Amino acid sequence: MQRRSVIGRVVLGLAAAVTLCTLGGAPGARAEDRFITVASTTSTEDSGLFKALLPAFTAKTGIAVRVVAKGTGQAIDLAKRGDADVLFVHHKPSEEKFVAEGFAAERKPVMYNDFVIVGPAKDPAGVKGSKDVADALGRIAAAKAPFVSRGDDSGTHKAELALWKAANLDPAKAESGQGWYKAIGQGMGPTLNTAAALEGYALADRGTWLNFKNRGGLSILVEGDKRLFNQYGVMLVSPAKFPHVKAKDGQSFVDWLVSAEGQQAIAAYQIDGQSLFFPNANEPGV
Structure with missing residues (x-):
């Protein structure tokens, strides 16, 4: 009799658990x-x-x-x-x-927010402090200093291409993706990592830049041009x-x-x- 009572309590417990799952668990799952x-x-x-x-x-x-x-x-x-x-x-x-x-x-x-051009402390193109982004890109191209492009059809990449156009330059066409201009086809993080490794320049959105930890010797060199609005x-x-x-x-x-x-x-x-x-x-x- 005692054994039947124990079994009964187990069955009732299981039934209660099923009921709770049905009544309480399902809404949570939904x-x-x-x-x-x-x-x-x-x-x-x-x-x-x-x-x-x-x-x-x-x-x-x-x-x-x-x-x-x-x-x-x-x-x-x-x-x-x-x-x-x-x-x-x-x-x-x-x-x-x-x-x-x-x-x-x-x-x-x-x-x-805005875009910024980041680059190495030695700044071989001499763009630090410039408020004219087209002029700064022209100097980078003239110096053939490494420039890392996302090259991924992102908003940042589209903005970069428009800025090169404003500078009357088409580095991707001129260099065929080789030499100083490097289109890597990746996101902002890998682009900044590559720029840091090459001691090169890159266009970045300020939000990602501020949250980016692996800056190496990179810093913001060009900002403040209204064409960098994002x-x-x-x-x-x-x-x-x-x-x-x-x-x-x-x-x-x-x-x-x-x-x-x-x-x-x-x-x-x-x-x-x-x-x-x-x-x-x-x-x-x-």
């Missing part, structure tokens, strides 16, 4: 399954911004964010295949084209084009980024007292 995919640039990831922002958004909404960090061109291609719910990048002409082609209903500005925009991928897009949760993330709370979270992110990004969701024309 909460974990509630996520959106954001195709974004390497700079938002490498700068540490997402690590600062995303926990606050998830705590407020219960929506997890899975980031696929690529160069802007690759991130846009990912979104164009419907493999992301939200696109968050930094090349306005490409973003506007993305909207014009029907892949998003609208683009919203979020924040900005704007970021966010878009919900079109649910009309891709019905599987998590439109409601994706829109929640877009809305949070441009809300007072999201903008404050961006402004609050600093390294060693320096801001990496500056919110400007409410500024017209950016």
Whole structure:
């Protein structure tokens, strides 16, 4: 009799456990399954911004964010295949084209920082302190000093190509990727690592630079030219084009980024007292 009683208690315990799993565990599992995919640039990831922002958004909404960090061109291609719910990048002409082609209903500005040219302390091209980025690039080319390009169709790479054009130079064509100009086809971190190893120059976004630890002898040499302005925009991928897009949760993330709370979270992110990004969701024309 005692043995039957023990068995009975075990059976009841198991039944209770199953009930708890059914009633209590399932909602938890569903909460974990509630996520959106954001195709974004390497700079938002490498700068540490997402690590600062995303926990606050998830705590407020219960929506997890899975980031696929690529160069802007690759991130846009990912979104164009419907493999992301939200696109968050930094090349306005490409973003506007993305909207014009029907892949998003609208683009919203979020924040900005700037690009800088970093280089070695010995500065063989003599560009330190220059406020004219085109002139500085011309000096680097004339000196045939090592310049490391991302070469990956990222927003930073697109900006770099535009700056070379402003300097009336096309080093990639002239050098065919050899010699002093080195296009490595990788992200910002590897580009800076290579520049440090070669004691060369590179164009970097300030956010990634401030979070970059392996600087070697590199420092910021050129900054302050208005052509180095770097704007970021966010878009919900079109649910009309891709019905599987998590439109409601994706829109929640877009809305949070441009809300007072999201903008404050961006402004609050600093390294060693320096801001990496500056919110400007409410500024017209950016």
